[in-house]
Amino acid sequence: MKSLWEDGTELPRFGRLEGDLSPDVLVIGGGMAGLLTAYELTRRGADVAVIEAGRVCGGVTRGTTAKITSQHGLIYSRLEEQSGTDAARLYYEANEEALARYRSLAHGADCGFEERDAYVYSLMRRGELEREAETVRRIGGEAEVTDGGELPFPTAGAVRFPHQAQFHPLRFLRTLLPELRIYEDTEAVGISGGAVLTPRGRIRAGGTVIATHFPFPRLRGGYFLKLCQKRSYVSAFEGAPAVRGMYVSAEEGGISLRSAGNLLLVGGGSSRPGKADGGESALPAEFAARYFPSAREVYRWAAQDCMSLDGVPYIGRFSARTPDIFVATGFNKWGMTGSMAAALLLSDLVQGRPNRYEKLFSPSRTVLRPQLVANSVEAAADILTPAVPRCPHLGCALRLNAAERSWDCPCHGSRFGLDGSLLEGPATHGLKSVPTPPVT
Numbered sequence: 280m281k282s283l284w285e286d287g288t289e290l291p292r293f294g295r296l297e298g299d300l301s302p303d304v305l306v307i308g309g310g311m312a313g314l315l316t317a318y319e320l321t322r323r324g325a326d327v328a329v330i331e332a333g334r335v336c337g338g339v340t341r342g343t344t345a346k347i348t349s350q351h352g353l354i355y356s357r358l359e360e361q362s363g364t365d366a367a368r369l370y371y372e373a374n375e376e377a378l379a380r381y382r383s384l385a386h387g388a389d390c391g392f393e394e395r396d397a398y399v400y401s402l403m404r405r406g407e408l409e410r411e412a413e414t415v416r417r418i419g420g421e422a423e424v425t426d427g428g429e430l431p432f433p434t435a436g437a438v439r440f441p442h443q444a445q446f447h448p449l450r451f452l453r454t455l456l457p458e459l460r461i462y463e464d465t466e467a468v469g470i471s472g473g474a475v476l477t478p479r480g481r482i483r484a485g486g487t488v489i490a491t492h493f494p495f496p497r498l499r500g501g502y503f504l505k506l507c508q509k510r511s512y513v514s515a516f517e518g519a520p521a522v523r524g525m526y527v528s529a530e531e532g533g534i535s536l537r538s539a540g541n542l543l544l545v546g547g548g549s550s551r552p553g554k555a556d557g558g559e560s561a562l563p564a565e566f567a568a569r570y571f572p573s574a575r576e577v578y579r580w581a582a583q584d585c586m587s588l589d590g591v592p593y594i595g596r597f598s599a600r601t602p603d604i605f606v607a608t609g610f611n612k613w614g615m616t617g618s619m620a621a622a623l624l625l626s627d628l629v630q631g632r633p634n635r636y637e638k639l640f641s642p643s644r645t646v647l648r649p650q651l652v653a654n655s656v657e658a659a660a661d662i663l664t665p666a667v668p669r670c671p672h673l674g675c676a677l678r679l680n681a682a683e684r685s686w687d688c689p690c691h692g693s694r695f696g697l698d699g700s701l702l703e704g705p706a707t708h709g710l711k712s713v714p715t716p717p718v719t
């Protein structure tokens with residue numbers, strides 16, 4: 280299940296940490312969020328170390344579809360209704376600034392950066408599209424409702440954001456790596472007495488940024504209640520018509536499209552691991568078979584991202600009691616601009632500078648409370664369900680995903696192979712024993 284981005288993109292290897300360290304800033308996690316944050320802080324003169332449990336870019340970032348856009352579904356009308364016009368405006372501006380920063384960093388870099396229009400289409404809900412475009416214009420953005428344009432199926436229309444972008448995420452990150460001090464195969468296993476513990480050394484830093492996708496501390500900060508994961512499936516086809524725009528569906532789990540060179544990337548599905556049977560994995564191939572019967576599937580992969588309770592990422596102080604620990608997570612499948620927004624915001628916070636987006640993204644924002652109660656009840660039910668095997672993260676009952684041949688955790692999205700090996704966190708190790716694999 281190599282993604283298009285991994286195939287043919289050689290990344291340098293970095294040695295593991297042997298001994299203690301005391302950098303100005305420690306960044307934990309070498310994905311898009313961690314590497315961008317480390318890069319911004321390094322450019323500002325900080326002495327930064329990055330530790331990565333495996334290899335850089337080996338997490339969700341390898342499975343993205345890499346659309347760089349401030350259009351995140353129909354978020355602006357929802358955000359305005361939920362938190363007011365100023366919150367919607369700030370969210371838009373933070374993401375447009377992130378897009379602008381990509382534009383300047385990608386300039387001259389060999390990373391396939393191309394300006395494209397972004398579209399969110401709906402099969403039935405034209406009114407919601409109109410409302411979104413109006414909200415975006417009201418907060419100072421550019422948006423219009425068009426027809427479905429290049430899409431091969433009928434729609435009620437699409438909201439277009441001009442001047443957005445797409446790129447090759449791994450080639451882009453590769454251009455930043457020479458400036459960074461990175462230790463691979465170096466997992467953070469705990470935080471104690473003001474130091475981050477790794478298997479072969481302690482790191483005492485002035486500031487620590489947790490960019491491990493799902494935050495690695497199991498209970499602190501309550502992220503196990505504030506996050507869930509959603510999984511989607513992507514295939515790349517040759518012999519399918521190219522699209523100029525980048526398309527996502529307003530309806531959850533609908534088809535997304537973008538071109539990458541001579542390939543068409545088709546994404547689809549959006550379900551919580553452990554709550555579905557993996558049947559959505561065939562969606563991109565079924566779509567292509569129906570609309571582009573002569574297309575040939577050349578890559579197929581799946582990935583899952585952390586979803587926040589209110590659709591806004593958690594970027595800021597990890598918890599009220601840890602003023603020198605910061606976090607970037609909950610990107611809701613919009614972690615390209617989200618990671619860049621995190622890098623810019625966290626660089627300010629770590630260096631003690633004010634930043635106008637601090638409150639909007641604060642992981643301790645109060646809007647989260649009612650949903651937290653609902654999540655606690657659901658997690659408790661999953662923990663109490665009598666079943667084997669159980670997830671080593673927090674003990675939830677795992678469920679079999681027949682289509683992907685894995686054991687999936689319905690609470691926090693960890694996944695394990697049928698042999699018990701760890702496929703995806705937040706669990707940090709595999710299962711000691713697993714039931715006999717079912718015969719299919």
Ligand SMILES: Cc1cc2nc3c(=O)[nH]c(=O)nc-3n(C[C@H](O)[C@H](O)[C@H](O)COP(=O)(O)OP(=O)(O)OC[C@H]3O[C@@H](n4cnc5c(N)ncnc54)[C@H](O)[C@@H]3O)c2cc1C
Nearest residue numbers: 308310311312332338339340343344345346467613614615
């Ligand atoms: C199918 C799909 C399509 C997407 N498409 C888009 C898109 O078009 N546009 C967009 O904006 N976003 C998109 N996203 C979202 C985006 O890809 C993610 O939000 C983003 O890549 C997350 O980056 P990250 O750095 O937070 O996580 P990761 O890339 O997972 O990086 C986290 C790193 O931390 C490491 N780590 C974990 N625990 C530890 C530890 N204890 N110690 C040390 N290291 C640790 C991991 O090994 C990993 O390398 C998509 C997501 C999915 C699932």
